[in-house]
Amino acid sequence: MSLLAHASREALDAQGALAQHIAGFTPRPAQLHLVSAIADAFDQRDVLLAEAGTGTGKTFAYLVPVLLSGMKTIISTGTRALQDQLYHRDLPRVRAALGVGVETALLKGRANYLCRYRLQQARGEPRFASPEQVAQFQRIVAWSGRTRFGDMAEMEALPDDSPLLPMVTSTVDNCLGTECPFWSECFVVQARQRAQAANLVVVNHHLLLADLALKQEGFGEILPGAEAFIIDEAHQLPELASNFFGEGFGMRPWQELARDCVAESRLVGGAQAVLQAPVQQLDETLRQLRADMEGLPPRGTQWRALARPQVREGFDAVVSALQHLQGALDPLRDASPGLDACAARAREAAGRLARWLGDEAPVADFDALPEEHTPDNDVRWYEITPRGFRCQRTPLDVSGPLREHRENSRAAWVFTSATLAVDGDFEHIATRLGLRDPMTLLQPSPFDxxxxxxxxxxxxxxxxxxxxxxxxxxxxxxxxxxxxxxxxxxxxxxxxxxxxxxxxxxxxxxxxxxxxxxxxxxxxxxxxxxxxxxxxxxxxxxxxxxxxxxxxxxxxxxxxxxxxxxxxxxxxxxxxxxxxxxxxxxxxxxxxxxxxxxxxxxxxxxxxxxxxxxxxxxxxxxxxxxxxxxxxxxxxxxxxxxxxxxxxxxxxxxxxxxxxxxxxxxxxxx
The missing domain is CATH 3.40.50.300 (P-loop containing nucleotide triphosphate hydrolases)
Known part of the structure; x- marks a missing residue:
């Protein structure tokens, strides 16, 4: 047994640190088996695929060797809620029980942090849908003056699907980067700096996959330095990965582009007059296309949608509107960083739509993928929502890029969940994750x-x-x-x-x-x-x-x-x-x-x-x-x-x- 495995098991046994410092902690043989397997994977820089049935205590089983190993580790959870629970509840208790001073950080995707620049822009927004939205917006403004971390999860009364969120947070597309007047106060930059300095970083699958797929959520700098990865709720990873290794667009982001063009044009003399018509054209063509899609199945293949002539014509009209908007924005790019960013977004939007329609060979986003993963292996599809639509190009098999990124990291990887095996066999999930002959552990639930x-x-x-x-x-x-x-x-x-x-x-x-x-x-x-x-x-x-x-x-x-x-x-x-x-x-x-x-x-x-x-x-x-x-x-x-x-x-x-x-x-x- 390795020194790490021995120390980890000692911490989790009946006389160990956790039993002495955490009320209600009960030693579990299943947990000890799991912690030994994780410690072995760390020592050997190997890959472990471990099903830990309900009640095993897998969170403590991986936190203990992570904290004792001293290795720079990234822990990825299935959802933001689990990420917050792990970081704010479980991690502090285990760290205090072990008495280790490991520096830790919580990092989410940029859409989870308040953007001071977009908040300022939203103050000029002439329309809110209801008095309730006005009141919620005022609460965000008041909170923005006292928050330390800018994490939107601090606004508990704000629903996850609130239409205010895109107005006060940024995306990769609309972030102004170092050109932003609030760059020195940026919550995303600060969170990234804390993560770079930490030895243990807690993320979620969306953020991890976005950066593996080169979507650059502001996390990519940390990946090369990691010596170990813990992927909790690993059964979710293949399905989520297919979205991130693909490419998509939707009606709402393009409506946000139109709204941002209007907001930015208010700050530049003469820009409003230039952009008014193309912005209106984009908004009208999007609404008309959504109307033309009425009656299609809620989800379907690209060819099913384009088989309806008015839908194909509607997409062509949106292409023209985006190109028209881009043409109007190009002469204004030097007038402000905001208009420069809008011009880049319009160009990228037109390219994504053309690639989805098959009118242009896909390039940038697929250059970094291995040969076995080509656009020919993707399926193009659409989804209709009550107030919009989304189109996506999704790879059928993500095992290749997942395997390549994992092997290039030269790190230890632990994939764990309560549900990975089928009748005691890991072959299905191992294949989808691109794992070749991993270490495996099937630890049944210890409950009676x-x-x-x-x-x-x-x-x-x-x-x-x-x-x-x-x-x-x-x-x-x-x-x-x-x-x-x-x-x-x-x-x-x-x-x-x-x-x-x-x-x-x-x-x-x-x-x-x-x-x-x-x-x-x-x-x-x-x-x-x-x-x-x-x-x-x-x-x-x-x-x-x-x-x-x-x-x-x-x-x-x-x-x-x-x-x-x-x-x-x-x-x-x-x-x-x-x-x-x-x-x-x-x-x-x-x-x-x-x-x-x-x-x-x-x-x-x-x-x-x-x-x-x-x-x-x-x-x-x-x-x-x-x-x-x-x-x-x-x-x-x-x-x-x-x-x-x-x-x-x-x-x-x-x-x-x-x-x-x-x-x-x-x-x-x-």
Whole structure:
């Protein structure tokens, strides 16, 4: 055992530093196995792929060797919320317990930091959509005078999708760089400087991938110096990477370009008169194109959109409008840094649209990618939103660029998550991450699933594609909710099924919380406070949600979470597998669905004292051969087909009792 592994295990054992300094810390054998594997990967500068089941304590398991090793390390988490939790809660506790003085930094993408220049520009914005927006803007102005770090997360009352955010934050495109009059006060520059000086930097996958893909979010300078990378929630990385190694554009950023042109022109004599017509032309052509796209499927391939003549003509009109705007801006470039930046953005926008349409050979963004990743391997698609559209070019396979960046770093890499393996096998995720023969560790959840939980397979239910499935599902789960007294997540594969179930369950005796009727964070808070609520959600509630205790005692999953086959990127990926002689279902659809199901199941048991029932409604688990792959990939539940066992489970609730004892349930095969 290496010195790092030995020291890390000592810190996590019953007499170790964490047990002595962190209230409620409990040594776990699974955690010790994981920390040894991570320490070995650090020592050998190797690659580790580690599934750590719920309850392993993987955050402490990687923080301890990171802090003790002295290696410059980048930790990347799945979301900004997890990033904040790790940096502000977990990291300080472990660092204090170990008594080490490692310099740490939190770094996010530039769109998360207040931009003083754009805030100043927004003060001249003549229109806000509502009095509420005016009040929110005034709160941002007041906060800007007292914030130390400029992190927009400090504005807790500001929704993540607030239209004010793009007005007061910057992007790579609209940042003025050293030409900005507020450069010396820039929060992004300050955050980057802190990260460069730190030995441990906490980022999120979006920021990490943006810089790996050379999108330059202001983080690229730190990557070459890192000696170790920890990728938490690593199951998310391949899908996210496909967006960052591609290229996209949308209606809203181009409307922001038009608005910025107007704001910048106010500061330059005569500029408003020059830019008024081309700005108006761009705005009108964008709105007309969005109107022409009405009636198209919400998501589809480029060829499907361009097959409609008025849509093709609409895109051509936007190309002309962007070129017209660029032509008007070019003579004004020397008049101000802001107009110079707008001219560059207009040129880049026209180029991206031309490349998406296929009218121009792609160049810049793909120059840095390896030969095996060429634009020919990309799929071009669109997505319509209620107030706009987005177009994207997405690579079908990101394993090549991910592997190249990892190998060039010559660092240790640890990829970990509670859901990486499919029936005990890592091949699927390893292939997508571009890993060749990595070290692996499969550490099951240490919870006593066979006693703390029960898996109920109701039946008989009709085929999930049949018309009566929704009605039958509600009839099957209603008695479960009655037995549990609510306290349930009901997770749906489709929003339509969610809405239909919401109508059918509104007469129940439990508070009903329905996704879409309030922000996600608000729904979760109300659910926790209710004590007996029923929350109806979609895929976004399958992960990143932590409800410990009695408030959540049932998780219902309506269908096996196979990805929608009409998704243009997914469809193209399946076609590519088929062309290469593979089996799309076996190689892609099944493993992806298994990992997604494991994420949903992981919401149920979050501590040693939690107990609950998992309800898997999809009859294909019992009627199709692949059903066994799903069941064998789950924790070792006791299985039952009898509602009476569920009712008995909730009736047998004395503290310390074995809730599954004496239940005539079926033991899962392994």
């Amino acid at each position: 699933w066979n006693h703390q939980a029960l898996c109920y397979l109701p039946g008989p239910l009709p085929d999930p594609a049949s018309r009566g499935y929704g009605t039958a599902l509600v009839a099957a789960i209603r008695p479960v909710l009655e037995a549990s007294g609510g306290r349930a997540f009901v997770l749906f594969a489709a929003h339509r099924a969610l809405r239909e179930a919401a109508e059918a369950l509104r007469d129940g005796p439990w508070p009903l919380f329905v996704q879409g009727e309030a922000p996600r964070a608000t729904l979760l808070q109300r659910f926790r406070e209710s004590g007996n609520g029923v929350l109806l959600g979609s895929a976004s509630f399958r992960e990143g949600v932590d409800v410990v205790g009695d408030a959540l005692s049932v998780v219902v999953i309506d269908k096996l979470p196979f990805a929608a086959p009409d998704d243009p990127v997914y469809e193209a990926r399946l076609d590519a597998i088929r062309r290469e002689g593979g089996n799309p279902f076996r190689d892609e659809q099944l493993p992806q669905a298994v990992i997604a199901l494991k994420q949903g199941v992981g919401r149920l048991i979050r501590s040693e004292t939690d107990r609950g029932v998992l309800v898997l409604c999809d009859p294909r688990l019992q009627t199709r051969g692949y059903g066994r792959v799903f069941l064998d990939s789950l924790p070792p539940f006791a299985l039952t087909h009898a509602l009476e066992d569920v009712q008995a489970f909730f009736a047998l609730a004395p503290a310390g009792a074995d809730p599954a004892a004496e239940l005539p349930v079926e033991a899962p095969s392994r």
